[in-house]
Amino acid sequence: MQPTNPTLNPPRPAGRPSRAEDIRATLEAEIEAGVLCPGAPLDERELAQRFGVSRTPVREALQQLAAHELVSIAPRQGAVVTRLSVGKVRAMLEYVGELESLAARLAARRGDEALHAALDAGLSLCRRVAATPGAVGYAAANAAFHEAIYQGCRNEILAGHIRAARRCLQRYRMRDFATGQQVAKSLEEHQRIADAIRAGDELQAAATMAFHVPAGTTGFAEFLATVPAHFFDGAHAAAS
Template sequence: MTLQPKQSMAAEIKAAIEAEIESGTLPPGALLDERTLAERFGVSRTPVREALQQLAAQNLVRIAPRVGVFVSRLSITQLRETLELLGELEAVAAKLAARRMDDEQRASLEASMAQCVEASNENNGKQFAEANATFHDLIYAGSHNEYLAQQIHSIRRLMQRYRPKIFLTPAQRQKALQDHRKLADAILHGDEVAAHDAMLQHAPVGTTGFSEFLSTLPASYLEGESGLGSSPPAAATGAKRSRGGVTGEEGDAKPRARRGLSRASAG
């Protein structure tokens, strides 16, 4: 079925914004201005509104009536619970990969491990993050459980906005490398129990691991514990206008709304 021009443009805008959210270009709490986005993409506000509504359905943005549209934030509790779920699902994938990976996939996993080492040696955080994603994707594919892989990818997409800073330091990359080596060895030797345990240890869900993960996040990335309608942290206020439809962060929303901030429900 061929997309109508308006539908096609909405899909393109959605994909562009989604990529910027996942890369961290649009951080949690960032305020998205409909009018500015329309100017950026050279379209009317209708396809922009459609794109934002689609992103809201994926929990990537939050539409606050009479206030604005924001990149969704998670509370500390939501982050912990999401990481716990992700860690358990990834551990199952690792166990199944140890059982089911074929020879070609095992060779690809070993090659991916070498790419992680190379990126770490070159002190390239971005390259390491890409190699890390490939390493994990190979494990999911190696589980030969498509539904499991889909669920993991869905959660990782939700979490991706919180991960851009996770491999910035050599110490972070070295820890990930050690975890990857244990994982790869267990999977390549067909040791299901060791693969499951290694993935659980790799996930930042323990007390120390989760605390270290939180320490990489600005306070403005976190939602209040009382829920999505709670007041944002003070650190979220005062962000300056930037390009690409970002007009600040959630704590800065109400003053801007009084100055005519476009709304997702506006014409």
């Protein structure tokens, strides 16, 4: 048996991601950010050229993404960014709405000066961005405001579930703040949520947050109108 030549097969340093893991992380970030939209094809040859690797690590990365339901792989058809059904998106929004409502309730119960300061900072950031032309960056400011509540609820298990679900939904929510009316509505609701948490009103904090997430009949219909039909697996009628 020929001994392995360490100069030809150098060991990977402990803790250093493999090329497949690097590729997976890059594609995952692009999917979550909406750079790679639902239904977008993922050609192994093109990806191998892009990352300067053979097709083996690309194939491994795609399989990892498929295991997390971010990519769908079909025989003789290749890989595409997974498209969710309208029904599944609605179910996930309902799930997020209930979790965020609970987080707001707990934040009101456990609120302290640090949380109140974080909410004020989040509100200020949202207002500053909203006042700029096009409100570019409002989505990030919105995320910062919500993150203050996740941390303020002091329940990392709950916060972790919310963050994971929001990442999964993000590619369907790229147009949440595309108009000044949407931004103004978000700002008004943020203020009401913050006021309820600061007052320690658990019921009002939970109810206001539940209204804020587009899971109800009217809110979901408005949300659905912002998402291109081809992003979904199936027709919009599935939502009825």
